[in-house]
Amino acid sequence: MNEFKSASNALLSTYIKDTPRSLKLIDSYMVYVLLTGIIQFVYVCIAGTFPNNAFLAGFISTVAAFVLAANLRMQTNPKNASQFPTTSPERAFADFIACNVVVHFAVANFLG
Amino acid sequence: MRPSILLSTLALALVAQATSLTGNRALVLLDNLDDTDSYMELWNDFQSRDYNVTIRETSSPIALSRYDQREFDHLIFLSPKMKEYPKGMSAKAVVGFVADGGNVLLAASPELSSTLRELSREFDVEFDNRFTTVLDHFNYDDNLGNKQHDVIAVNPKTHMAKINAIVPQDAVSGPVLFRGMAHSVNPTNSLLTSVLWAPQEAYSWESVNLEEIADQDPNVSGKDISFVSVLQARNNARVAFLGSTEMLTDKFFNAKAKKHGEAETVSGNRKFIEELTKWTFREKGVLEVVAVEHHKVGELEAPAHYRIKDNMTYTIHLAEYHDGEWHPFSADDVQLELIMLDPYVRKTLDQIALTEESTVGSFSTTVQLPDQYGVFKFMVNYKRPGLGYVESVTTVGIHPFRHDQYPRFISQAKPYYTSAASMGVGLLIFSFVYLWGGLDSSAKTTKKA
Numbered sequence: 001m002n003e004f005k006s007a008s009n010a011l012l013s014t015y016i017k018d019t020p021r022s023l024k025l026i027d028s029y030m031v032y033v034l035l036t037g038i039i040q041f042v043y044v045c046i047a048g049t050f051p052n053n054a055f056l057a058g059f060i061s062t063v064a065a066f067v068l069a070a071n072l073r074m075q076t077n078p079k080n081a082s083q084f085p086t087t088s089p090e091r092a093f094a095d096f097i098a099c100n101v102v103v104h105f106a107v108a109n110f111l112g
Numbered sequence: 113m114r115p116s117i118l119l120s121t122l123a124l125a126l127v128a129q130a131t132s133l134t135g136n137r138a139l140v141l142l143d144n145l146d147d148t149d150s151y152m153e154l155w156n157d158f159q160s161r162d163y164n165v166t167i168r169e170t171s172s173p174i175a176l177s178r179y180d181q182r183e184f185d186h187l188i189f190l191s192p193k194m195k196e197y198p199k200g201m202s203a204k205a206v207v208g209f210v211a212d213g214g215n216v217l218l219a220a221s222p223e224l225s226s227t228l229r230e231l232s233r234e235f236d237v238e239f240d241n242r243f244t245t246v247l248d249h250f251n252y253d254d255n256l257g258n259k260q261h262d263v264i265a266v267n268p269k270t271h272m273a274k275i276n277a278i279v280p281q282d283a284v285s286g287p288v289l290f291r292g293m294a295h296s297v298n299p300t301n302s303l304l305t306s307v308l309w310a311p312q313e314a315y316s317w318e319s320v321n322l323e324e325i326a327d328q329d330p331n332v333s334g335k336d337i338s339f340v341s342v343l344q345a346r347n348n349a350r351v352a353f354l355g356s357t358e359m360l361t362d363k364f365f366n367a368k369a370k371k372h373g374e375a376e377t378v379s380g381n382r383k384f385i386e387e388l389t390k391w392t393f394r395e396k397g398v399l400e401v402v403a404v405e406h407h408k409v410g411e412l413e414a415p416a417h418y419r420i421k422d423n424m425t426y427t428i429h430l431a432e433y434h435d436g437e438w439h440p441f442s443a444d445d446v447q448l449e450l451i452m453l454d455p456y457v458r459k460t461l462d463q464i465a466l467t468e469e470s471t472v473g474s475f476s477t478t479v480q481l482p483d484q485y486g487v488f489k490f491m492v493n494y495k496r497p498g499l500g501y502v503e504s505v506t507t508v509g510i511h512p513f514r515h516d517q518y519p520r521f522i523s524q525a526k527p528y529y530t531s532a533a534s535m536g537v538g539l540l541i542f543s544f545v546y547l548w549g550g551l552d553s554s555a556k557t558t559k560k561a
Contacts, residue, residue, distance in 0.1 A: 021549075025542070025545060025549070026546075029542045032538060033535070033538065036531050036534060040527060050522075051528070054522070054525035054528040057528060057532055058527070058528030059531075061531065062531060065538070065539065093546070104532075104535070104536055108532070112518060
């Protein structure tokens with residue numbers, strides 16, 4: 001138990017110390033999206049799937065936002081720079097915004 | 113083409129004049145023209161009902177139809193001994209005559225020939241063996257059947273079908289006298305109905321050696337013996353089978369009926385035969401669909417199509433023909449079915465109360481359409497013994513909701529709306545914070561080369 005505690009403490013302190021600020025920001029955004037998705041899933045288990053299209057729209061919007069944020073994080077992470085030699089962080093962010101706009105159009109259409 | 117249209121118009125005009133809906137041309141077949149005198153009362157009865165009766169011997173040639181048009185509307189077999197069809201006639205021609213809408217009345221006697229027996233078989237009616245007759249030692253008529261107990265007094269209250277459309281219960285006061293042959297009807301044939309049947313004690317036995325003891329089981333006995341039965345074909349043509357030619361004679365019409373051990377009354381034959389022939393010749397019990405209406409609740413016109421789960425009202429107007437006129441029809445068992453392969457809804461229609469001015473009986477109900485789209489049939493399939501068949505089919509399309517007809521802003525879905533909105537707002541906030549706070553430092557770290 002103590003080992004687990006010290007390991008997690010080490011993980012946390014390393015994360016705080018070594019992770020760039022922009023990635024921390026993306027991470028907090030992803031946590032927010034993840035929580036929203038979980039709340040909706042719990043709600044659909046309790047309340048039933050009646051407006052099924054609305055549930056799918058709401059849930060898929062969180063999934064899509066999560067996936068797109070994950071992509072942004074991968075492409076802007078300095079450690080992955082060698083894998084994305086032609087993608088600058090600005091370009092990655094522009095892609096992220098463009099994809100999000102498309103997703104939100106689809107979601108708004110499907111929400112009913 | 114034109115002459116045939118003319119002919120059918122003429123035929124329609126004839127139908128309009130006669131009391132029978134089919135027409136007034138009746139053909140009677142007799143074994144021998146000498147028998148004509150035995151049925152004078154029957155001819156008079158037909159005459160008073162505007163029938164144009166043609167009486168022929170079976171030995172003379174007869175054409176039932178000419179140029180594909182029926183020559184007669186009603187065919188009456190009073191010729192039980194007929195061994196061969198008259199020239200120009202055949203079993204096929206008689207069946208074709210019925211298929212063409214003609215009505216047939218067939219009376220048998222113990223001398224019934226195999227020709228007519230086979231014809232009856234075409235209609236699922238089986239007469240007993242030749243030279244058999246129905247005997248009853250308890251219910252015989254004291255005047256006519258005293259010696260051989262072969263004239264049976266049938267009580268119409270207990271041994272006649274309770275179908276007012278054919279023979280009303282109160283129309284026949286006295287017992288119906290019967291001397292003749294037994295027949296049985298196929299109970300699984302829903303087109304056939306037994307109208308008059310034998311008392312429990314009756315049995316069918318050979319009429320040639322009545323003096324001998326009946327030492328074998330009879331082929332048919334008790335209530336299985338039908339005296340009179342009727343068939344209504346799917347085209348509403350009617351066929352009647354009588355086991356006795358004698359019950360139509362003047363002798364039986366005018367007889368004093370005295371069932372053994374009971375008081376003497378007048379025979380009910382005349383009234384019974386009158387009602388039976390009225391039914392057989394389509395003078396009554398004929399139903400017609402006058403109109404069908406259907407519309408959404410709150411509207412008056414039938415829409416081009418319905419939408420699933422619509423509330424709609426269906427009304428059918430039915431008229432019944434009797435006594436030379438159309439009258440409003442009354443019933444409490446008319447049902448509506450909404451069918452797409454299977455019935456999705458089946459509901460009994462309520463009759464709208466009749467008033468003095470009513471010319472038709474109106475049956476109506478309000479139903480909610482099923483949650484299923486497709487091409488549906490609104491069907492009234494009303495088939496009851498003694499009444500003409502009603503089969504009314506209205507085909508309608510039932511559409512699903514249009515995309516903008518679904519309910520919106522459902523309270524149950526509010527968490528999903530909130531979530532989708534929060535994703536948008538979250539994205540905006542994230543973008544602002546990222547662009548004016550996060551990207552700079554990361555840009556420095558990723559800037560290379």
